[in-house]
Amino acid sequence: MRIATWNVNSVRQRLDHLLVWLKDCAPDIVCLQEIKCVDEAFPREAIEALGYNVVTHGQKTFNGVALLSKYPLEEATPRLAGDDDDLHARFIEGVVSLKSGVVRVACLYLPNGNPPETEKYAYKLKWMSRLLDYAKERLKTEEPLILAGDFNVIPAPGDVYNPAAWVGDALFKPQTRESFQALLGLGLSDALRAVTDAPSQYTFWDYQAGAWQKNWGIRIDHLLLSPQAADRLTGVGIDKHVRSWEKPSDHVPVWIDLDLAAA
Numbered sequence: 001m002r003i004a005t006w007n008v009n010s011v012r013q014r015l016d017h018l019l020v021w022l023k024d025c026a027p028d029i030v031c032l033q034e035i036k037c038v039d040e041a042f043p044r045e046a047i048e049a050l051g052y053n054v055v056t057h058g059q060k061t062f063n064g065v066a067l068l069s070k071y072p073l074e075e076a077t078p079r080l081a082g083d084d085d086d087l088h089a090r091f092i093e094g095v096v097s098l099k100s101g102v103v104r105v106a107c108l109y110l111p112n113g114n115p116p117e118t119e120k121y122a123y124k125l126k127w128m129s130r131l132l133d134y135a136k137e138r139l140k141t142e143e144p145l146i147l148a149g150d151f152n153v154i155p156a157p158g159d160v161y162n163p164a165a166w167v168g169d170a171l172f173k174p175q176t177r178e179s180f181q182a183l184l185g186l187g188l189s190d191a192l193r194a195v196t197d198a199p200s201q202y203t204f205w206d207y208q209a210g211a212w213q214k215n216w217g218i219r220i221d222h223l224l225l226s227p228q229a230a231d232r233l234t235g236v237g238i239d240k241h242v243r244s245w246e247k248p249s250d251h252v253p254v255w256i257d258l259d260l261a262a263a
Helices: 017-024 044-048 119-139 175-186 191-195 240-244
Strands: 002-007 031-032 054-055 065-069 074-078 091-098 101-109 143-150 223-226 231-238 252-258
Touching: 002 017, 002 101, 002 143, 002 223, 017 044, 031 101, 031 143, 044 054, 054 091, 065 101, 101 119, 119 143, 119 175, 143 231, 191 223, 191 231, 191 240
Parallel strands: 002 031, 101 143
Antiparallel strands: 002 252, 031 065, 054 065, 074 091, 091 101, 143 223, 231 252
16 A cells, blocks of 8 residues: 655645646555645546545645545544644544555644744644644554654754754754654654665755755655554655656655555
């Protein structure tokens, strides 16, 4: 099973890119972030024509997440528990059933948090605390669980082209990285780092200052795996070439392969 995540930065603007990539990469489940449209405006017909079931949690102009699955999606649940006043469309969870049991996938778009001296950073940290609570509960089920999405977290200096330039940024502040490490401390595995320690494994390049051409990137799109999923991990990929397409998203897709047939 191939599971992918991609912050498409407006699904309607990048629909052609998305369709080409879906055909090339052939993922079984896809987590999309920043779809930037309400549910009714999501271009589901073109995606369903490729054999995907679609569930969305959209929001006009901002945010928005979606799950695409070649398997029927059961228990598709929007919103992250823990704050009834949080109306941002940043989370959706789905379950698929296989012969070996269920697989649970959570698609998330974590707050950016900048500027860090504002309430935006407090919201980011609170959201991460809620995510930690969610993960604690889900790990108790001992199911294959994948948390996939744009975490807006640079986990370590090796995940950024110039660590010194990001010291004061909400994505790289110590408290942000500690909150991310707390997730790993529960027993979740960072899929990419489970297979390689190589630096410069970037998933995002800003539109400004020729960042793509200079390879001034950061790694902020992650797939975190429960032990039951990590044990079945057979491969990880970053589709970096997508960033070179005309009018691209500033993020690129990241995917994992899991050997679940033998589970």
